[in-house]
Amino acid sequence: MFDASVYTARRDALRSKVKGGVILLPGHVDSPINNAANCYRFRQDSNFAYYFGIYKPGMVGVIDEGGRSIIYGDDVSLDDIVWTGPVPTVREQAEEVGVKTTRPLRDLPADLQVAIRKGQRMHIAPPYRAETVLQLSEWLGLMPTHVRNYASEELIAAIISMREVKSAGEIEELDRIAEVGYEMQTAAMRMAQPGEQENTIFGVLEGIAATGGNLTSFGSIISQHGETLHNDKHFDILREGRLLLVDCGVEAYSNYVTDNTRTIPVGGTFTPQQLDMYNLVLQAQEYGIAHSKSGVRYLDVHLGVCGVIVEGLRAMGLVRGDVKEAVEIGVQGLFFPHGLGHMMGLDCHDMESLGETLVGYSRDVARSKQFGLSALRCAKELKEGFVVTVEPGIYFIPELIDQWKAQGVMKGFINYDEVEKYRNFGGIRLEDDIVITAGGCRIIGKKRIPIAPADVTAEVQKGRFAGKK
Amino acid sequence: MFDASVYTARRDALRSKVKGGVILLPGHVDSPINNAANCYRFRQDSNFAYYFGIYKPGMVGVIDEGGRSIIYGDDVSLDDIVWTGPVPTVREQAEEVGVKTTRPLRDLPADLQVAIRKGQRMHIAPPYRAETVLQLSEWLGLMPTHVRNYASEELIAAIISMREVKSAGEIEELDRIAEVGYEMQTAAMRMAQPGEQENTIFGVLEGIAATGGNLTSFGSIISQHGETLHNDKHFDILREGRLLLVDCGVEAYSNYVTDNTRTIPVGGTFTPQQLDMYNLVLQAQEYGIAHSKSGVRYLDVHLGVCGVIVEGLRAMGLVRGDVKEAVEIGVQGLFFPHGLGHMMGLDCHDMESLGETLVGYSRDVARSKQFGLSALRCAKELKEGFVVTVEPGIYFIPELIDQWKAQGVMKGFINYDEVEKYRNFGGIRLEDDIVITAGGCRIIGKKRIPIAPADVTAEVQKGRFAGKK
Numbered sequence: 001m002f003d004a005s006v007y008t009a010r011r012d013a014l015r016s017k018v019k020g021g022v023i024l025l026p027g028h029v030d031s032p033i034n035n036a037a038n039c040y041r042f043r044q045d046s047n048f049a050y051y052f053g054i055y056k057p058g059m060v061g062v063i064d065e066g067g068r069s070i071i072y073g074d075d076v077s078l079d080d081i082v083w084t085g086p087v088p089t090v091r092e093q094a095e096e097v098g099v100k101t102t103r104p105l106r107d108l109p110a111d112l113q114v115a116i117r118k119g120q121r122m123h124i125a126p127p128y129r130a131e132t133v134l135q136l137s138e139w140l141g142l143m144p145t146h147v148r149n150y151a152s153e154e155l156i157a158a159i160i161s162m163r164e165v166k167s168a169g170e171i172e173e174l175d176r177i178a179e180v181g182y183e184m185q186t187a188a189m190r191m192a193q194p195g196e197q198e199n200t201i202f203g204v205l206e207g208i209a210a211t212g213g214n215l216t217s218f219g220s221i222i223s224q225h226g227e228t229l230h231n232d233k234h235f236d237i238l239r240e241g242r243l244l245l246v247d248c249g250v251e252a253y254s255n256y257v258t259d260n261t262r263t264i265p266v267g268g269t270f271t272p273q274q275l276d277m278y279n280l281v282l283q284a285q286e287y288g289i290a291h292s293k294s295g296v297r298y299l300d301v302h303l304g305v306c307g308v309i310v311e312g313l314r315a316m317g318l319v320r321g322d323v324k325e326a327v328e329i330g331v332q333g334l335f336f337p338h339g340l341g342h343m344m345g346l347d348c349h350d351m352e353s354l355g356e357t358l359v360g361y362s363r364d365v366a367r368s369k370q371f372g373l374s375a376l377r378c379a380k381e382l383k384e385g386f387v388v389t390v391e392p393g394i395y396f397i398p399e400l401i402d403q404w405k406a407q408g409v410m411k412g413f414i415n416y417d418e419v420e421k422y423r424n425f426g427g428i429r430l431e432d433d434i435v436i437t438a439g440g441c442r443i444i445g446k447k448r449i450p451i452a453p454a455d456v457t458a459e460v461q462k463g464r465f466a467g468k469k
Numbered sequence: 470m471f472d473a474s475v476y477t478a479r480r481d482a483l484r485s486k487v488k489g490g491v492i493l494l495p496g497h498v499d500s501p502i503n504n505a506a507n508c509y510r511f512r513q514d515s516n517f518a519y520y521f522g523i524y525k526p527g528m529v530g531v532i533d534e535g536g537r538s539i540i541y542g543d544d545v546s547l548d549d550i551v552w553t554g555p556v557p558t559v560r561e562q563a564e565e566v567g568v569k570t571t572r573p574l575r576d577l578p579a580d581l582q583v584a585i586r587k588g589q590r591m592h593i594a595p596p597y598r599a600e601t602v603l604q605l606s607e608w609l610g611l612m613p614t615h616v617r618n619y620a621s622e623e624l625i626a627a628i629i630s631m632r633e634v635k636s637a638g639e640i641e642e643l644d645r646i647a648e649v650g651y652e653m654q655t656a657a658m659r660m661a662q663p664g665e666q667e668n669t670i671f672g673v674l675e676g677i678a679a680t681g682g683n684l685t686s687f688g689s690i691i692s693q694h695g696e697t698l699h700n701d702k703h704f705d706i707l708r709e710g711r712l713l714l715v716d717c718g719v720e721a722y723s724n725y726v727t728d729n730t731r732t733i734p735v736g737g738t739f740t741p742q743q744l745d746m747y748n749l750v751l752q753a754q755e756y757g758i759a760h761s762k763s764g765v766r767y768l769d770v771h772l773g774v775c776g777v778i779v780e781g782l783r784a785m786g787l788v789r790g791d792v793k794e795a796v797e798i799g800v801q802g803l804f805f806p807h808g809l810g811h812m813m814g815l816d817c818h819d820m821e822s823l824g825e826t827l828v829g830y831s832r833d834v835a836r837s838k839q840f841g842l843s844a845l846r847c848a849k850e851l852k853e854g855f856v857v858t859v860e861p862g863i864y865f866i867p868e869l870i871d872q873w874k875a876q877g878v879m880k881g882f883i884n885y886d887e888v889e890k891y892r893n894f895g896g897i898r899l900e901d902d903i904v905i906t907a908g909g910c911r912i913i914g915k916k917r918i919p920i921a922p923a924d925v926t927a928e929v930q931k932g933r934f935a936g937k938k
Contacts, residue, residue: 203677210676
């Protein structure tokens with residue numbers, strides 16, 4: 001992905017941040033579907049990709065106490081070549097990323113044991129795949145249930161401090177892959193016609209992602225029930241008058257991703273009720289973008305966005321009372337029960353395997369327990385080079401409305417009779433990915449995915465005419 | 470997928486085949502990509518699907534010594550419903566498959582320990598996912614590295630004896646999903662135009678599979694280098710005069726799959742050399758289909774196909790000498806270094822996680838060590854209800870030719886000078902899926918994917934004209 005010097009500099013910086021001990025970064029092995037030889041599409045561990053830059057299974061990266069980088073891995077045999085074709089050697093691949101020392105994988109456990117006997121600490125990141133747990137258990141002689149307890153806070157903090165600030169090269173790659181994300185979203189708009197199946201759109205987006213990248217960056221949400229936040233069902237037929245929420249992204253072979261949400265009126269026409277609510281979400285989203293800049297806590301941007309939403313809902317008669325007070329006690333939780341966004345980069349929820357709170361919060365910004373606000377993934381002060389999503393939404397979740405109404409939650413602020421009129425509304429979310437710049441921020445990608453109501457409608461209309469040809 | 474009575478009958482049959490002890494069939498959990506919450510598309514374990522028929526993560530099926538079926542699993546909480554929408558309870562799902570007893574997952578280890586203390590054997594299938602190894606290790610108190618040693622031969626044999634014979638209902642599902650497999654292959658043919666990218670075809674096939682099913686049944690092979698048998702690279706641009714090998718399949722939500730290969734002349738015109746070789750592979754494939762019937766060993770069908778191939782190559786001057794003798798010593802290994810086919814059903818390589826040799830061979834058919842023949846996955850006597858693939862191929866693998874030529878392997882039979890003329894030919898494979906019937910066999914699916922050279926050419930031409938519109 002990058003020049004060898006980039007990876008060498010990253011490893012040197014990591015080594016200087018982590019005092020002593022062995023830094024052990026296992027790359028991924030293949031992940032079996034239904035037998036050992038039939039695996040999901042390979043996807044490298046993001047930390048390994050960031051520091052060792054090789055996108056092949058079965059490699060392990062080590063930075064020893066003396067600062068030397070070593071890649072452990074095995075070459076393919078001639079018998080395998082009949083099945084896989086010629087493959088570069090581990091040594092050739094290591095050279096590409098500035099690593100001079102390579103060893104067969106079987107040497108790793110003994111090498112680690114030598115270091116352990118010398119009293120050197122093993123710095124590992126928290127494993128999230130069972131394969132990695134098993135490997136670490138075996139290599140380090142730990143009980144599998146205890147492996148996670150050995151994750152190194154020092155290593156985690158060092159990695160976060162480096163990966164959270166994206167370099168120009170990383171942003172270039174994010175801009176590049178954003179074009180595929182654009183294609184996915186606009187394809188969905190053109191297909192948002194009555195009678196079309198959610199599933200067909202799902203399949204087409206899978207295809208676009210697999211053509212332009214390696215994978216979708218997460219299971220695409222393509223649903224006329226946008227009020228279910230992580231709806232993985234997509235088996236309905238599109239109906240005129242419904243809103244289709246499309247939250248999807250692509251992941252490049254480099255692991256860099258996109259993550260965008262648009263909410264599309266099936267057939268291309270918003271009802272007046274939908275249009276009012278859509279414009280409110282859009283206003284909130286643009287408030288979020290306008291206020292994201294270096295030195296500002298993302299928590300405060302989130303709370304500002306909540307203010308916009310509550311203010312708008314008050315104008316519509318769904319909420320009453322003082323806006324500031326309403327936001328403080330969390331009235332917005334009924335309508336917007338998640339956070340404004342998360343960091344993004346080599347992962348969609350960037351570095352989330354290292355610990356969501358460690359990534360998104362800092363010593364001076366603690367996590368709230370308030371419903372809704374507690375789901376905010378990124379709250380800390382923004383810095384130049386941060387990449388975050390801006391994704392407010394307004395949803396009408398029947399189960400949640402019933403629960404709050406029955407318990408009379410914040411009934412002084414919430415006009416439940418008015419809320420009931422939106423019971424079958426569904427949900428709206430709008431999401432762009434931004435990078436914090438010197439002057440403020442900008443949206444990732446060469447052009448913004450259509451978001452103004454007229455632009456979305458126009459894109460849907462294109463598909464309607466294409467279908468009628 | 471099927472009526473509750475089908476699953477009850479299967480569990481009863483399994484219980485009667487496995488004498489004593491507890492039958493423990495863990496379903497799959499989600500498989501993380503880059504953090505615990507971002508997972509690959511869920512795919513159920515095939516044994517769990519066959520006996521317990523539920524396609525949700527986190528369930529475990531038990532048949533106790535008394536023959537009672539129990540499903541262990543946890544219900545979704547109200548908090549989760551905001552994210553996932555309403556989900557049927559474990560009890561409701563269990564009733565659908567005829568299971569009356571359900572328990573929370575946390576009860577499982579203690580229940581198993583009670584049975585172990587009573588001296589009851591634990592019958593488990595060999596785990597192939599690390600998650601399952603970790604679960605079994607914890608539940609049964611075994612070292613992770615030892616879990617596989619506890620796989621029950623009795624259970625494996627019982628499962629194979631049941632799953633190898635497909636019911637009418639299973640064949641109906643295979644016929645149904647075959648329509649999606651047909652669509653994938655013919656879409657590839659229409660896209661096989663000079664200048665098109667292999668990767669674009671790959672993406673389109675991913676999309677068709679995700680629209681009509683859950684997943685591709687394995688990583689699609691879409692390559693102008695068909696001589697690399699499991700080529701997972703698809704980054705080349707299609708060039709006139711090359712052959713594009715497309716080996717792909719879809720997996721339904723039920724887990725039933727398709728697996729087909731076609732080899733397509735880019736642009737729609739075979740060279741005379743390609744056409745001769747294609748016709749030979751087609752002749753071999755049709756010989757395989759014509760000779761597959763109940764009571765015949767698939768090993769013998771494979772050897773018969775080898776005879777057709779060697780005979781044809783002799784007519785072309787690449788091989789010389791006595792055909793029968795050549796087949797016996799394995800001359801075909803240079804050109805056809807794999808087996809004629811494998812069983813197929815709930816897995817593409819059906820039941821392969823139970824052990825390839827246990828599935829494909831029997832007490833009276835041993836596995837050969839001869840290069841090529843050793844890769845034959847199914848050799849045993851065919852029975853009515855078996856579903857197998859028929860997929861001969863002819864390849865020119867430069868690395869293998871160089872190795873054999875340098876060592877003078879079978880130089881009395883192989884005309885290496887003539888073989889050199891095909892050095893850059895690539896490879897051809899043709900594959901259909903068949904079910905053994907009372908009278909012989911038939912190809913799965915309502916219509917056969919185009920395979921005669923004129924039919925393949927016609928399909929490619931359709932795409933050419935579509936592109937020119």
